[in-house]
Amino acid sequence: MVSLPYMRQSHLFTKTVKEAPKDESALNAQLLARGGFVYKNSAGVYSYLPLGWRVIRAISQIVREEMDAVGGQELLMPALHDKHYLKATGRWDVDVVYKVIAGGEKEPSFNISWTHEEILAEIAAKYVNSYKDLPFAAYQIQTKFRHEPRAKSGLLRGREFLMKDLYSFHASEADLYDYYAKVAEAYRKVFVRCGLTAYYTLAAGGDFTIDNTNEFQVISGVGEDTIHVCKKCGYAENKEVSTLKKGDACPKCDGTIEEEKAVEVGNIFPLGTKYSKAFGLTFTDEKGVKKDVVMGSYGIGISRLMGVIVEQYHDAKGIIWPAAVAPFEAHLLALGGADGAGVYHALQTHGVQVLYDDRDASAGEKFADADLIGIPWRIVVSPKVGEGKVEIKGRADDHAQIMTLEEALEKMRKELDIGKSVK
RNA sequence: CGGGCCGUCAUAUACCGGUAGUAUGCGUGCUUUGGGAGCACGUCGACCGGGUUCGAUUCCCGGCGGCCCGACCA
Numbered sequence: 344m345v346s347l348p349y350m351r352q353s354h355l356f357t358k359t360v361k362e363a364p365k366d367e368s369a370l371n372a373q374l375l376a377r378g379g380f381v382y383k384n385s386a387g388v389y390s391y392l393p394l395g396w397r398v399i400r401a402i403s404q405i406v407r408e409e410m411d412a413v414g415g416q417e418l419l420m421p422a423l424h425d426k427h428y429l430k431a432t433g434r435w436d437v438d439v440v441y442k443v444i445a446g447g448e449k450e451p452s453f454n455i456s457w458t459h460e461e462i463l464a465e466i467a468a469k470y471v472n473s474y475k476d477l478p479f480a481a482y483q484i485q486t487k488f489r490h491e492p493r494a495k496s497g498l499l500r501g502r503e504f505l506m507k508d509l510y511s512f513h514a515s516e517a518d519l520y521d522y523y524a525k526v527a528e529a530y531r532k533v534f535v536r537c538g539l540t541a542y543y544t545l546a547a548g549g550d551f552t553i554d555n556t557n558e559f560q561v562i563s564g565v566g567e568d569t570i571h572v573c574k575k576c577g578y579a580e581n582k583e584v585s586t587l588k589k590g591d592a593c594p595k596c597d598g599t600i601e602e603e604k605a606v607e608v609g610n611i612f613p614l615g616t617k618y619s620k621a622f623g624l625t626f627t628d629e630k631g632v633k634k635d636v637v638m639g640s641y642g643i644g645i646s647r648l649m650g651v652i653v654e655q656y657h658d659a660k661g662i663i664w665p666a667a668v669a670p671f672e673a674h675l676l677a678l679g680g681a682d683g684a685g686v687y688h689a690l691q692t693h694g695v696q697v698l699y700d701d702r703d704a705s706a707g708e709k710f711a712d713a714d715l716i717g718i719p720w721r722i723v724v725s726p727k728v729g730e731g732k733v734e735i736k737g738r739a740d741d742h743a744q745i746m747t748l749e750e751a752l753e754k755m756r757k758e759l760d761i762g763k764s765v766k
Numbered sequence: 767c768g769g770g771c772c773g774u775c776a777u778a779u780a781c782c783g784g785u786a787g788u789a790u791g792c793g794u795g796c797u798u799u800g801g802g803a804g805c806a807c808g809u810c811g812a813c814c815g816g817g818u819u820c821g822a823u824u825c826c827c828g829g830c831g832g833c834c835c836g837a838c839c840a
Contacts, residue, residue, distance in 0.1 A: 361790070361802065362778045366832050386832065438767095439839075458840090492767060492838060499840095506840065558840095567839075607840065644840045679799055707801035714801090727800065734800095 346397065348696040349687070350671075355379075355698075357392050359712045369565065371650040372497025374662050378716050380649075380670075387494025387502035394716065395649070397670035399505065402648050403484050405536045405667060406507045409529040413522075415482040415509050420462045422486055424454050428461035431621040439489040455488045460640060463510045464618040471636060474514045474628045478522060482509035484645060496565055498650030499606060505645040513637040514626060519613055526641050530559055530609050533643065537652060538665030541608055544570050546581035555584060556612045560605035563654050570605045573598040606651050607644075614638040662717030663738045671698040673755065674718035678706045678725035686724050686733060686748060693752050697722075714738070720755055 357379030367373050367383070375381045380395030391399050407417065423443070429435040435454070442451035456462075463481060471477065487506045494502050509526065513519040527543060534541035541559040560570050560579060569582040571589070575598030580587060582602070587594070589602040616635035619625065624636045649668075656663045666672065673695050677683030687699040698718060700709050706725075713721050721743070723734040728745055735751045736743035737758070746754070 358791095359802095360777065365772090365778070368833060383832095487840075489839080493834095493836090495834080501840095504840070508840095610840065642840055647840065676800095705799060705801085705803055707799095707803075709802090710800075711802045723800080725800070 346393075346400075348671075348694075349691050350698050351687075352698055352700040353702045355393060357394065359715055361711075367497060369495070369497035369499065369650075370657065371499065371565075371653040374653055374657055374715070375497065375650070378662060381498070385502070387491060387500065389498065389501065389503075389646070391646075394670045398649050398664070398668055399645060401668045401670075402537060402645055402652075403505075403507070406484065406533055406643055406645065409533045409536075410482050410507065410509055412532075413480070413525050413529045415480045417483065418481050419483050419485060420456070420459050420466075422456045422488075424456060424462060426452055426454065428465070429454060432461055432618060434461075439491065441488045441490050456485065457487055457489050458640075459483070459485075459508055460510065460614065460618045460638070461622065464622040464624050464638065467512055467636065468619075468622050468624040471512065471624060471626050474626050477626060477636065478511060478513045478518055480509055480511040480522065482507060482641075496567075496650070498646050499565060499654075500567070501646065504647060507643045507645055509641040511639040511641070512624075513639070514628065514634070516613075516615075516637055519637045519639050523611060523613060523639055526611055526639075527557065530611070530641070530643070534559060534561075534608065536667050537648060538667065539608065539648075539651065539655060542570065542572055542577055542579040542605070544572075544579040544581050544605075545584060546610070547584045556610060558607045558611075559609035561608050561651055561655070562603045563606050563651065564604055565654055566604040566606040568605050568607055570603055571600050572603055572605075573600055575599075606647070606654075608648055608651055609641075609643045611641045612639060614640055657717070658739075660711070661715035664717045664719060666719045669717070669719050671718045672696040673698070673720040673722050674713045674716065675699045676706075676709045676713060676721065676723045677701055678709065678723055679727060681725045681728075683724045686722065689748055690722075690752075695752070695755070722751060 359379055360377050363373040364376050367376055375395060379392055382390040382392055384390055426435060440457050441455045443453040443455060444451045484505060484507045486503055488503050491500060491502050494500055511522050539561050541561050544558045544560045546556055546558040558581060560568060570579050571582060571585045571587045572579040573593035576593060576596040578593055578595040587600045589600060591600040593600055616637055618638055619636040625633050626636055627633055652668060653662055656665060673690060675683050675687055675697050683699055683701060687697060690697040717738055719738055721736045728734045732745050733748050733751050734743045734745045735754060
């Protein structure tokens, strides 16, 4: 069934809760749980409920558009991986890998997906023969499983999470780095569209690559990383590889280096030929010489992004979704016994994604829920507002205005929240 | 994986070695209707296992689960 761009709140099977759950202390998890966006099934394992899934889909759509724009071809790979994949690259015994023991077996013969370099390298080996088959890039949005020793911070570090992973295949390192720069640019666009200020940061590669890599970092007190950043020109280094320190002059401009906690929202890795070699992923070049394909990989944590956005966009009353990722565009409240059905249908006719609070609830409860859920525009119909008029208020605005529906539609069109800048 | 804290109605909490209380929610009815309404009645609870004890939800041990700090990490 297709998820409709409009909904009556009385039909929504989830409810808001007034009090923060005692088993969540991270702000993103508290607000998302209270609003009915997510349900925690285990530590670091969440269900995305109807409202939350709409946000995930909005973020995914932005990511898809930008990946498609740099030639990414979307596919979907399996979550269940035979052990030969990780054995081939020596990663079978990496400790975050969840291994699967089937009924009747003593030893695990599969693992569940923690990353897909091996899977796609093997697939690519079937189709790539010549330099004429290169370059290309493919991506998926899929669930990753990692046995984190300590899941924490709500959606920011889970054991199961949604990730977009893009892999690129090249005839040369030069071509890889050319594409790498294009993906970095695409990532900038993704984060801008999601309303985030993300710093392009030099970092260490970890398990995935031997080279230094680059990460996109959003400054936030809940971050697990520490970056050295010049806020004037946007130059940033992860503290783990940085030779700079707080108070130093920026090496790129006349600004000053600051030290900040940050959340990694994206990363890009030059992989080289490690995975190509393991799976016989070779091509024949113009001179007839057989060579290893050069690979890159590029990740964005989709579910983490939802958590980060909540950390950045909230107030004491609830979430303030940037319009681009909001579950709906408008939240229609019928108060004082008014019937909002007419306005509800009119908004639909004008293509506005609207959640209609038609519940038999008090005004205070509807206002509180609207603030908590955080849809960008709140539209009220009531006897007080008057026949033929609506009251409209942006979630972050202090005051509401009364106008005709046509004027309200115009206002919403004009004042689209297009997000913050990127450095 | 080391350390700390914590498991009580659906939710948030309180008390207690001897009949587990409050608020919210939920149900019914009436009254309400612009910032989580009021009244009445009703409804629902001690994570699991073992030990100590006349008696354990309470104390002890173990398990399981959750959160936090650290290490590690999208």
